[in-house]
Amino acid sequence: MPDNIGATAKSGVVELSDLEVRYGDFQALQRTNLKIESGEFFSFLGPSGCGKTTLLRTISGFQSPTLGQVKIGGIDMRAAGPNMRPTALIFQNLALFPLMTVAENIGYGLRVRGVPRRDRDVTVSRLLDIVSLLGHGAKKIQELSGGQKQRVAIARALAVEPSVLLLDEPLSALDLKLRQYMRAELRAIQRRIGITFIYITHDQAEALAMSDRVAVMNAGRIEQVGSPRSIYSAPETPFVASFVGENNIIRGRIKRFDGTEATISTALGDFTGRAAGNLHCDQPAAYFVRPEALTPYQPSHETCFAGEIVEILYEGNSSQVTLRMPDGEKLIARSVTSMTASPMLGERLRVGCNRADGIVMAIEGSHP
Amino acid sequence: MRSSLALSLCLLLPFLVTAILLAGGLFRRQPNASPGPGFFRRNGPAVSIYLVIAVSAWVFLTIVFPQIAMIDLSFHPNLPPKKIGGPEDVFTLENYRYFVFGPVSSTGSLNTLHLGAYAATITASVAVTALNFILCYPIAFYMAQSALPRALRRLIILLILPYWINEVLRVFAVRLLLSDAGIVNRMLLATGLVGTPVDFIGNNVGLYWGLSYTCILTMVFTLYNALESLDKSQIEAARDLGAPWWHVHMFIVMPYAKPGIASGCALTFMSCVGSIAAPLVLGGPRTLWFTPVIYDRFYQALNWPLGAAYAVILLVSCTVFVLLSLRILGLKLGQIAR
Numbered sequence: 023m024p025d026n027i028g029a030t031a032k033s034g035v036v037e038l039s040d041l042e043v044r045y046g047d048f049q050a051l052q053r054t055n056l057k058i059e060s061g062e063f064f065s066f067l068g069p070s071g072c073g074k075t076t077l078l079r080t081i082s083g084f085q086s087p088t089l090g091q092v093k094i095g096g097i098d099m100r101a102a103g104p105n106m107r108p109t110a111l112i113f114q115n116l117a118l119f120p121l122m123t124v125a126e127n128i129g130y131g132l133r134v135r136g137v138p139r140r141d142r143d144v145t146v147s148r149l150l151d152i153v154s155l156l157g158h159g160a161k162k163i164q165e166l167s168g169g170q171k172q173r174v175a176i177a178r179a180l181a182v183e184p185s186v187l188l189l190d191e192p193l194s195a196l197d198l199k200l201r202q203y204m205r206a207e208l209r210a211i212q213r214r215i216g217i218t219f220i221y222i223t224h225d226q227a228e229a230l231a232m233s234d235r236v237a238v239m240n241a242g243r244i245e246q247v248g249s250p251r252s253i254y255s256a257p258e259t260p261f262v263a264s265f266v267g268e269n270n271i272i273r274g275r276i277k278r279f280d281g282t283e284a285t286i287s288t289a290l291g292d293f294t295g296r297a298a299g300n301l302h303c304d305q306p307a308a309y310f311v312r313p314e315a316l317t318p319y320q321p322s323h324e325t326c327f328a329g330e331i332v333e334i335l336y337e338g339n340s341s342q343v344t345l346r347m348p349d350g351e352k353l354i355a356r357s358v359t360s361m362t363a364s365p366m367l368g369e370r371l372r373v374g375c376n377r378a379d380g381i382v383m384a385i386e387g388s389h390p
Numbered sequence: 391m392r393s394s395l396a397l398s399l400c401l402l403l404p405f406l407v408t409a410i411l412l413a414g415g416l417f418r419r420q421p422n423a424s425p426g427p428g429f430f431r432r433n434g435p436a437v438s439i440y441l442v443i444a445v446s447a448w449v450f451l452t453i454v455f456p457q458i459a460m461i462d463l464s465f466h467p468n469l470p471p472k473k474i475g476g477p478e479d480v481f482t483l484e485n486y487r488y489f490v491f492g493p494v495s496s497t498g499s500l501n502t503l504h505l506g507a508y509a510a511t512i513t514a515s516v517a518v519t520a521l522n523f524i525l526c527y528p529i530a531f532y533m534a535q536s537a538l539p540r541a542l543r544r545l546i547i548l549l550i551l552p553y554w555i556n557e558v559l560r561v562f563a564v565r566l567l568l569s570d571a572g573i574v575n576r577m578l579l580a581t582g583l584v585g586t587p588v589d590f591i592g593n594n595v596g597l598y599w600g601l602s603y604t605c606i607l608t609m610v611f612t613l614y615n616a617l618e619s620l621d622k623s624q625i626e627a628a629r630d631l632g633a634p635w636w637h638v639h640m641f642i643v644m645p646y647a648k649p650g651i652a653s654g655c656a657l658t659f660m661s662c663v664g665s666i667a668a669p670l671v672l673g674g675p676r677t678l679w680f681t682p683v684i685y686d687r688f689y690q691a692l693n694w695p696l697g698a699a700y701a702v703i704l705l706v707s708c709t710v711f712v713l714l715s716l717r718i719l720g721l722k723l724g725q726i727a728r
């Protein structure tokens with residue numbers, strides 16, 4: 023009875039068409055078109071305040087879009103309130119009901135649907151099993167640890183058999199060990215259940231580790247959508263290049279562009295790398311190269327940087343070495359120690375990489 | 391004599407309590423006593439002594455002693471001042487007997503007039519409390535959970551404004567509004583909905599109106615206070631799990647606000663039972679509220695002990711009633727004072 027819409031929208035395809043959200047004059051979400059496939063683990067990654075929660079609340083029906091529409095399972099959700107959508111939201115603060123036991127929390131959605139107590143109990147214990155909380159059903163919420171609360175929230179959302187599970191930075195309150203454990207756990211639960219997960223995070227490691235596809239957001243706009251690998255290795259915008267992982271940025275102007283490769287002329291010399299997008303000569307641009315791509319110089323390297331070591335951070339399995347370039351800018355290289363006799367502060371060091379490791383991208387004005 | 395003793399006790403006790411607490415404070419200052427600063431250390435000596443005197447004066451002068459005097463008086467016969475303390479001034483239950491059975495000379499077996507007024511007062515107060523809760527809950531919920539700050543400020547001013555006017559004046563205004571020639575009746579007549587003026591006062595609409603009006607502020611703000619701390623995401627989580635609004639209110643919001651609801655209802659019930667202006671001005675000719683009955687014992691019948699007994703009966707029975715209700719709701723007294 024309450025979710026006649028949910029019953030017909032079994033498939034978890036989420037389509038956003040020309041979606042825009044404004045709070046008064048403030049545009050929290052720029053025009054967005056996106057299709058998320060059924061059964062996909064899809065992440066939105068972006069800094070705090072970029073509109074991730076807004077987007078999630080629009081999908082779940084708590085925020086109505088200023089323009090455009092949300093379709094779930096092919097059905098326009100315009101007329102459906104949050105209680106009528108085949109989605110379940112896991113809140114940033116979990117929002118568990120403190121006056122109910124763990125089992126009552128998990129069973130709440132079923133109770134709302136008028137499921138008889140006996141059937142409810144069966145489902146609840148099955149879910150307790152899925153989230154490894156068997157035997158905790160009678161506990162009060164306050165008696166649980168952070169990770170356990172997390173899993174109760176997941177079980178409570180799964181109880182209503184949503185086609186789409188929406189998760190708003192669910193792991194941000196946990197400590198590092200638990201976060202890594204819960205990452206694997208979430209991914210495993212998603213594989214087992216097979217429904218669409220839409221996951222929001224500002225933590226790039228989380229998004230890359232768990233997702234089938236990632237959308238990187240900045241200031242209310244989706245900058246790039248793709249697999250974690252393509253987001254990391256082939257960023258398309260300066261924002262993505264600098265937000266996802268680390269990147270050294272060397273500014274200059276385009277000297278040559280042949281469609282796939284570009285050469286940029288900078289204060290440190292000319293560098294050639296893969297071209298991101300369409301470039302034209304003399305355009306302001308930057309050369310991006312990841313610290314881990316820079317290794318001690320070998321004759322086979324196509325690109326070379328030389329500078330004075332100003333900082334060494336020992337990180338156990340690798341070290342991070344900061345070089346000062348002739349123009350005063352800093353360049354960071356990683357995994358240098360394992361190859362050389364331990365470098366010393368003040369020494370000169372040459373590092374190099376190949377063309378394929380660098381990306382040349384247009385930048386506008388003050389943009390990084 | 392009795393009164394002068396009581397008076398001197400009244401005045402002395404705060405100082406006595408101060409002295410005792412001071413001694414306690416000094417004692418606790420001993421090394422390796424309780425960790426953290428004590429009451430006196432935290433507040434400084436001047437403020438501490440003032441607090442102790444003020445609080446104990448408040449408790450003893452306004453609550454304990456008047457009530458003790460009242461209870462004491464209720465167990466004495468009604469005597470002219472000369473005979474007070476004399477041989478006829480004995481302990482008696484006569485005043486309580488009178489409430490149940492009426493004067494010894496009366497023919498009826500029960501004091502139906504006063505018992506009826508008592509029962510009617512309790513029933514009507516329960517009804518008004520329930521009505522008030524129904525009226526105020528949506529307002530309080532809106533204020534606590536959905537109103538934007540600007541709208542909230544405006545609403546609070548609108549709610550408080552009428553209470554700048556004295557209660558008696560407010561009650562008379564309601565009477566004017568609802569009288570045969572009042573605005574409400576004139577409007578009803580003009581629209582042709584009724585042929586003759588509706589007797590709002592006679593059938594107690596006015597009384598309920600006036601009592602609800604008197605208690606609205608208490609109820610709204612107590613509920614508001616309880617609902618304000620409810621995390622909005624609790625409501626959204628319930629909605630997201632498919633709950634219709636009534637379910638959210640019944641099983642998420644109200645259980646959370648239960649102590650506040652109980653507190654608001656108890657306050658409303660007590661002030662309703664104890665109100666005097668509204669029943670005097672707005673009560674229909676056939677309505678006998680219990681507070682005017684008490685008032686009449688004191689000033690019409692000039693029987694202070696009887697009045698005292700009636701006041702004690704009302705106070706004790708209402709307190710028991712409220713405590714029982716809390717017990718049934720599974721609440722402790724401490725919880726409602728959040």
Ligand SMILES: Nc1ncnc2c1ncn2[C@@H]1O[C@H](COP(=O)(O)OP(=O)(O)O)[C@@H](O)[C@H]1O
Pocket residue numbers: 045048050068069070071072073074075076077
């Ligand atoms: N109800 C609201 N009214 C006005 N502005 C809002 C509201 N909710 C969010 N915002 C603004 O919209 C922007 C995006 O917020 P949000 O979606 O919460 O970002 P994120 O979840 O990515 O941190 C922020 O600048 C925030 O201040």
Ligand SMILES: [Mg+2]
Pocket residue numbers: 074075114190
């Ligand atoms: Mg957010």
